[in-house]
Amino acid sequence: MNGTGQQPELSSVVSAKGLDLTFQTNDGPVHALKDVNLEINKGDFVSFIGPSGCGKTTFLRCIAALETPTGGSLTVNGMTPDEARRKRAYGYVFQAAGLYPWRTIAKNIKLPLEIMGYSRQEQDERVRNVLELVDLAGFGGKFPWQLSGGMQQRASIARALAFDADILLMDEPFGALDEIVRDHLNEQLLALWARTGKTIGFVTHSIPEAVYLSTRIVVMSPRPGRITDVIESPLPKERPLDIRDSAEFIEVAHRVREGLRAGHADE
Amino acid sequence: MRQMLAVLTVVATLIGLWYLACIPMNMQGVLVEAERAGAEVSPPDAAVRREMGGVSLALRNGFAVPATWAQERPRLPAPHQVAVELWDTTVMKKITSKRSLVYHGWVTLSATLLGFGIGTVLGVLLAVGIVHSRVMDMSVMPWAIVSQTIPIIALAPMIIVVLYSVGVQGIIPKAVISAYLSFFPVVVGMVKGLRSPDAMQLDLLRTYSASKGETFWKLRLPASMPYLFASLKIGIAASLVGAIVGELPTGAVSGLGARLLAGSYYGQTVQIWSALFGAAILAACLVGLLGLIEKTVLKRMGMA
Ligand SMILES: Nc1ncnc2c1ncn2[C@@H]1O[C@H](COP(=O)(O)OP(=O)(O)OP(=O)(O)O)[C@@H](O)[C@H]1O
Ligand SMILES: [Mg+2]
Numbered sequence: 001m002n003g004t005g006q007q008p009e010l011s012s013v014v015s016a017k018g019l020d021l022t023f024q025t026n027d028g029p030v031h032a033l034k035d036v037n038l039e040i041n042k043g044d045f046v047s048f049i050g051p052s053g054c055g056k057t058t059f060l061r062c063i064a065a066l067e068t069p070t071g072g073s074l075t076v077n078g079m080t081p082d083e084a085r086r087k088r089a090y091g092y093v094f095q096a097a098g099l100y101p102w103r104t105i106a107k108n109i110k111l112p113l114e115i116m117g118y119s120r121q122e123q124d125e126r127v128r129n130v131l132e133l134v135d136l137a138g139f140g141g142k143f144p145w146q147l148s149g150g151m152q153q154r155a156s157i158a159r160a161l162a163f164d165a166d167i168l169l170m171d172e173p174f175g176a177l178d179e180i181v182r183d184h185l186n187e188q189l190l191a192l193w194a195r196t197g198k199t200i201g202f203v204t205h206s207i208p209e210a211v212y213l214s215t216r217i218v219v220m221s222p223r224p225g226r227i228t229d230v231i232e233s234p235l236p237k238e239r240p241l242d243i244r245d246s247a248e249f250i251e252v253a254h255r256v257r258e259g260l261r262a263g264h265a266d267e
Numbered sequence: 268m269r270q271m272l273a274v275l276t277v278v279a280t281l282i283g284l285w286y287l288a289c290i291p292m293n294m295q296g297v298l299v300e301a302e303r304a305g306a307e308v309s310p311p312d313a314a315v316r317r318e319m320g321g322v323s324l325a326l327r328n329g330f331a332v333p334a335t336w337a338q339e340r341p342r343l344p345a346p347h348q349v350a351v352e353l354w355d356t357t358v359m360k361k362i363t364s365k366r367s368l369v370y371h372g373w374v375t376l377s378a379t380l381l382g383f384g385i386g387t388v389l390g391v392l393l394a395v396g397i398v399h400s401r402v403m404d405m406s407v408m409p410w411a412i413v414s415q416t417i418p419i420i421a422l423a424p425m426i427i428v429v430l431y432s433v434g435v436q437g438i439i440p441k442a443v444i445s446a447y448l449s450f451f452p453v454v455v456g457m458v459k460g461l462r463s464p465d466a467m468q469l470d471l472l473r474t475y476s477a478s479k480g481e482t483f484w485k486l487r488l489p490a491s492m493p494y495l496f497a498s499l500k501i502g503i504a505a506s507l508v509g510a511i512v513g514e515l516p517t518g519a520v521s522g523l524g525a526r527l528l529a530g531s532y533y534g535q536t537v538q539i540w541s542a543l544f545g546a547a548i549l550a551a552c553l554v555g556l557l558g559l560i561e562k563t564v565l566k567r568m569g570m571a
Binding site: 061064065066085086088090091092094096098100101102103104111112114115116143144145 | 467470472473481489570
């Protein structure tokens with residue numbers, strides 16, 4: 001559209017073609033992903049939504065090279081996921097906070113920085129910055145058990161943000177939080193995404209959350225796990241919380257719900 | 268305060284039972300002595316008395332009861348006799364004296380600590396190998412388990428003889444037996460500890476492309492600390508047993524084991540019991556010390 005023909009901002013970050021993954025279990029093979037095709041472009045905020053067991057986590061883990069696909073092709077930044085992992089392309093936020101109990105919050109956030117060889121001074125500075133980003137300034141010296149579940153989850157997000165991974169993969173990061181905290185973190189996440197231009201893959205079970213956050217919503221369905229619909233969001237990049245009452249928002253949410261229903265009806 | 272009271276009650280009950288047990292246990296001997304001293308004993312026939320139980324003898328010779336707590340060589344020494352012997356041989360004797368329990372305790376303790384050190388280092392190294400290498404996991408673990416099924420009493424003399432034949436004696440053979448007993452709980456606990464991080468904690472490090480070394484130092488090792496301390500407490504008690512057992516077959520002249528042995532040769536029951544209590548007190552102190560270190564370390568790590 002922009003005449004020059006060059007579209008650097010639309011360069012593909014994740015590209016999955018005909019992706020298959022079958023787990024060999026004691027009760028026979030489990031088809032976790034079947035013929036998954038998806039392009040994620042730089043700066044996209046992509047949500048994955050679908051019933052339990054449809055392969056959302058598995059797909060995210062494939063991107064992060066934590067799982068090896070049994071078929072099809074998957075590239076990340078033009079490399080294999082494993083090469084991208086070695087280039088430290090990912091920040092991964094797991095469903096549970098997973099902080100190390102013997103490290104203070106600050107030391108937990110430093111963990112990736114230590115491994116990636118940042119200088120002491122740089123480490124301290126980055127910890128300070130990300131703690132502020134997630135509203136935890138002043139909690140750096142506390143141990144995880146001294147924080148609430150929501151605070152721990154924010155600390156784990158800070159940990160994923162502390163280094164410069166341009167891909168952020170989040171697996172139901174706010175699943176265990178109450179509605180109000182969740183809204184607040186959603187707002188913060190959007191602000192962060194706008195400021196840093198990261199590419200984000202986000203798993204959720206909540207339709208409003210998916211619609212509120214995403215530029216694209218990927219609807220999946222189980223047995224075998226596959227993509228049934230990809231919905232481009234027409235919402236503007238700037239999204240105050242009350243956008244959720246707008247007609248556009250409700251329209252998108254409706255489409256997502258229809259997609260989920262269709263997936264269920266297939267069975 | 269209340270807890271203290273409960274503990275004291277239990278201790279007092281145990282001591283009371285001990286005094287009671289002394290009466291029938293020592294009655295035969297006391298009556299023989301009393302008869303020799305000219306007292307009237309019932310029944311008067313020594314042969315008849317030998318067939319009778321301690322309890323019925325005590326019932327018929329009430330006057331002799333206090334003497335059962337004050338014999339020179341009782342079958343079962345009374346608590347205060349053991350306490351006095353402990354006091355005499357620890358506080359009242361110079362530590363360099365051959366009769367000082369502190370001296371003998373130190374001889375055993377030094378072998379215990381050396382053996383415990385060797386056993387711990389060996390145990391940790393084996394555990395690290397087992398966790399990182401499948402081959403080691405399958406080849407070392409079964410042998411470690413088998414090694415503990417051989418009674419140490421059978422093995423100790425052989426270890427000592429073999430080492431003696433290559434010119435090693437003194438503290439080393441005892442330490443080897445100590446190490447032999449203490450490495451096992453350390454291996455088992457440490458393997459469990461090093462494997463305790465869950466899949467998510469390991470995956471997290473994988474997303475950072477952390478090396479095996481980094482995974483070990485930053486995740487496995489800190490996660491294993493509570494397990495390590497639990498095994499160390501078992502290990503040190505086993506070490507002490509090993510050192511004492513190591514002193515028995517050699518006819519060693521010093522050490523708590525030597526005191527036990529000499530005591531039983533000469534029928535010095537008070538000496539045996541005080542050596543026994545010396546060993547128990549030593550073990551309690553060692554385990555208590557480890558508990559203290561554990562508390563401090565885990566507290567600093569934010570895990571206690
Ligand atoms: N390591 C594994 N071994 C065998 N089967 C697995 C493994 N991991 C996942 N699966 C199976 O693959 C399927 C997809 O699992 P996945 O965890 O990706 O689902 P999900 O969409 O994330 O579900 P949820 O919303 O409950 O988190 C499930 O049927 C699951 O049982
Ligand atoms: Mg999941």
